[in-house]
Amino acid sequence: xxxxxxxxxxxxxxxxxxxxxxxxxxxxxxxxxxxxxxxxxxxxxxxxxxxxxxxxxxxxxxxxxxxxxxxxxxxxxxxxxxxxxxxxxxxxxxxxxxxxxxxxxxxxxxxxxxxxxxxxxxxxxxxxxxxxxxxxxxxxxxxxxxxxxxxxxxxxxxxx
Numbered sequence: 001x002x003x004x005x006x007x008x009x010x011x012x013x014x015x016x017x018x019x020x021x022x023x024x025x026x027x028x029x030x031x032x033x034x035x036x037x038x039x040x041x042x043x044x045x046x047x048x049x050x051x052x053x054x055x056x057x058x059x060x061x062x063x064x065x066x067x068x069x070x071x072x073x074x075x076x077x078x079x080x081x082x083x084x085x086x087x088x089x090x091x092x093x094x095x096x097x098x099x100x101x102x103x104x105x106x107x108x109x110x111x112x113x114x115x116x117x118x119x120x121x122x123x124x125x126x127x128x129x130x131x132x133x134x135x136x137x138x139x140x141x142x143x144x145x146x147x148x149x150x151x152x153x154x155x156x157x158x159x160x
Contacts, residue, residue, distance in 0.1 A: 004030035004063060008072040009082045011090075012036065012049050015066060016058035019097045021049040022086040026075030033067045036060075048099035055099075 010029045012021040025032040039050035040060060053060050060066050071082050090096035 003069040003072075004028065004033075004067070006069055006072045007074060009070045009079065009086055011068045011070050011086070012060075013066050013068070014052065014056075014058045014097065015061045016056070018095065019052075020090050020095050021052070021097050021100055022070070022083055022090055023049070024075075024079050024083045026079070029067060029069060030063060033063050048097060052097040052099045 005028050007026050007028065009022065009024050010032070012023065012033070014020070023032065036047060036049055037060065038044075039046050040053050043054060045051035045054050052058070070086055073079050073082060084102075087096060087100065087102045091102045096102065
């Protein structure tokens with residue numbers, strides 16, 4: 001099967017400055033590439049890549065020179081994660097086009113390092129004894145005040 005007929009995560013390169021755009025397509029990436037070229041030809045800045053090419057008056061080329069399949073995969077949560085990972089990678093290597101924004105912490109690996117997941121209820125043992133109805137396993141309103149004590153109940157029912 002030709003890579004251009006595959007769905008997944010792809011890279012579009014600017015032929016003027018070699019900066020890149022990371023995208024995803026649940027259908028053929030070749031079809032998605034044709035959509036981008038149509039946006040550029042009709043001066044329609046509907047996508048970050050088209051906007052970058054139009055604003056900077058940079059060149060794009062044929063799919064063989066501009067389009068690259070990075071990771072074949074099907075549409076869904078995994079595709080979103082892979083796209084975010086490649087966007088973060090391009091950002092860190094300083095080759096991501098300016099119009100495609102990433103969060104400072106976007107990589108799932110970096111995110112996991114910066115987040116501490118509480119594994120137990122934030123109430124002290126004495127506070128939870130005061131209220132038999134709202135034990136740590138029953139308080140599932142993350143970030144809300146505990147109905148009996150008024151303290152913030154940061155509870156995550158499932159592990160990290």
